[in-house]
Amino acid sequence: MPKRVLDISNVAYRWPGRAGFSLTVPRLSVAEGESVLLLGESGSGKSTLLSLICGTILPDSGKVCIAATDTSLLSGGARDKFRAEQIGVIFQQFNLLPFGSVLDNILLPLRFAPARRKRAGNAAAEAAALCAALGLPEDTVATKAIALSVGQQQRVAVARALIGHPPLIIADEPTSALDANSQAAFLDLLFSQTTTHQTSLLMVSHDPRLGERFDRVIRMEDIAQIKRAAA
Numbered sequence: 001m002p003k004r005v006l007d008i009s010n011v012a013y014r015w016p017g018r019a020g021f022s023l024t025v026p027r028l029s030v031a032e033g034e035s036v037l038l039l040g041e042s043g044s045g046k047s048t049l050l051s052l053i054c055g056t057i058l059p060d061s062g063k064v065c066i067a068a069t070d071t072s073l074l075s076g077g078a079r080d081k082f083r084a085e086q087i088g089v090i091f092q093q094f095n096l097l098p099f100g101s102v103l104d105n106i107l108l109p110l111r112f113a114p115a116r117r118k119r120a121g122n123a124a125a126e127a128a129a130l131c132a133a134l135g136l137p138e139d140t141v142a143t144k145a146i147a148l149s150v151g152q153q154q155r156v157a158v159a160r161a162l163i164g165h166p167p168l169i170i171a172d173e174p175t176s177a178l179d180a181n182s183q184a185a186f187l188d189l190l191f192s193q194t195t196t197h198q199t200s201l202l203m204v205s206h207d208p209r210l211g212e213r214f215d216r217v218i219r220m221e222d223i224a225q226i227k228r229a230a231a
């Protein structure tokens, strides 16, 4: 059986406060090297689920295992470090440091993750190689992120997620602001890297047309039960 990079069992979470949104996910796993597209409407809890996977929020019950480690058993600081080691995250809004250079942004996750930094070897050289692979001109490395086009910022966000080859890449609607051509180009770049390094990919979208490129497509309504408190 292939190794599982992500394994969720019987996870339940309820956001505190009046909205009272709650989510339960009986099972979800992603195998080593597998690419999975998670589809769901806006408000169906996709980003909440990704936060549970990343350990930025903790389930009320159930288990989230990353690389066979139950992340809820780690202390806060250890969990932050574990996340930086194991997961490359591409946020919907990219979340780049606006006044950091492209290189600063790409190297950021290595600061908190010694094993990942070691895997990156000569980190500046790996960052430059990623930029080249992602079609970012060499002279952009020293440019401030704020001066880049949206398409370039997205490439930086991808390079930051990929540096040091974390076993799992999580991407939250990274293509939602792009036209169809740019979407396809973005996925080409992402897949060229994840395929080479047997990286697992869990990407969230509300666009079913992206599905054919992934090993597996799952729908929020099939893997999760959601509830909202009556208004």
Ligand code: ADP
Pocket (backbone or CB within 6 Å): 015, 016, 017, 019, 020, 021, 040, 041, 042, 043, 044, 045, 046, 047, 048, 049
């Ligand atoms: P999706 O990513 O599928 O659009 P989200 O996971 O962002 O869905 O949100 C699902 C629901 O969770 C929201 O409608 C809201 O009720 C609740 N929610 C999300 N983020 C928060 C938060 N930070 N605090 C309180 N409730 C939240």
Ligand code: MG
Pocket (backbone or CB within 6 Å): 046, 047, 048, 172
């Ligand atoms: Mg979302």
